[in-house]
Amino acid sequence: MQLTDPIADLLTRIRNAHLARHKEVSIPASKMKAEILRILKEEGFIKDYIEEDKELKVYLKYYQGKPVIKGLKKISKPSRRVYVKAKEIPIVRNGLGIAILSTPKGILEGRQARKENIGGELICEVW
Structure with missing residues (x-):
């Protein structure tokens, strides 16, 4: 399945995972997505991310049960x-x-x- 906007897909998956209170979410890997996730980690919006088998696994961050990322x-x-x-x-x-x-x-x-x-x-x- 070819996505027309992979960055919008990344943001949507993170948003949906937060709404469902998931601890982690998997996203198809690319260098640009990895760089965006690096910045989100440096700025404290996500716990961590790892790359494995052409996928990026993002570990989401919560504070007192609420998502750190508001929008x-x-x-x-x-x-x-x-x-x-x-x-x-x-x-x-x-x-x-x-x-x-x-x-x-x-x-x-x-x-x-x-x-x-x-x-x-x-x-x-x-x-």
Whole structure:
């Protein structure tokens, strides 16, 4: 089955797993998805992830029984790509969330891209 937007699929699977209170979720692997999950782990939104047999297994994080991730929003879509300059990178939920960008230096978190003065394609926002 060919997906038209694998990143939207990643975000949807994480969102659905949180709603069902699962501890983990499996996602078909790709380098871009692994980089997005690396950022989510560094920022404390997920416990961990591992790659095994062309799948990424994501271990979800909860705090007092509630999901740490309150919301996931895909910004750039296949039908409408959204590009931003370094000064236009949004501050998500007054700094409580993160923006994830695809830049010439790879997949970066919004604050890091702003610090390095690099713009790129705005992939998603997580809070």
